[in-house]
Amino acid sequence: MDLFEECKNKLGNTYKILDADAEKLVLNKLNAYLLKTGNGSIDWNNDAIMKISLDKLIEKVASQEFTDTVVIITDTSDTPIFSTNLILALENFEDIVALSNTVFLYNENYIGTFTNSSPNIMLGLLKKTIC
Secondary structure, X not given: OOHHHHHHHHHHHHOEEOOXXXXXXXXXXXXXXXXXXXXXXXXXXXXXXXXXXXXXXXXXXXXXXOOOEEEEEEOOOOOOOEEEEHHHHHHOHHHXXXXXXXXXXXXXXXXXXXXXXXXXXXXXXXXXXXX
């Protein structure tokens, strides 16, 4: 079993691969929040993003202020873009980050990134949709 299959199994029935149209839409939205330098990093100085702690985000999801469905996007083309439950994604952080050097979390209300070189997860609330 490869790393992707392991990750898929850990996420269980919350795991869903996006179809081509949904994938294109999510990538276009994510790209609107990335630095224009082309290095694939989120522009944390973007006025449309307000940094938030992991605890605060979980609190907002638990209170149903935000949906718990999150899209996972890796920086490798051989890993499909998929959606899952935010809490399960966080619980299986190590399995997800093993898929790629950089992993993005995307939801209409929040964005995040983590890398396999750092245990820190950067998260931000999206104040407005910019695309």
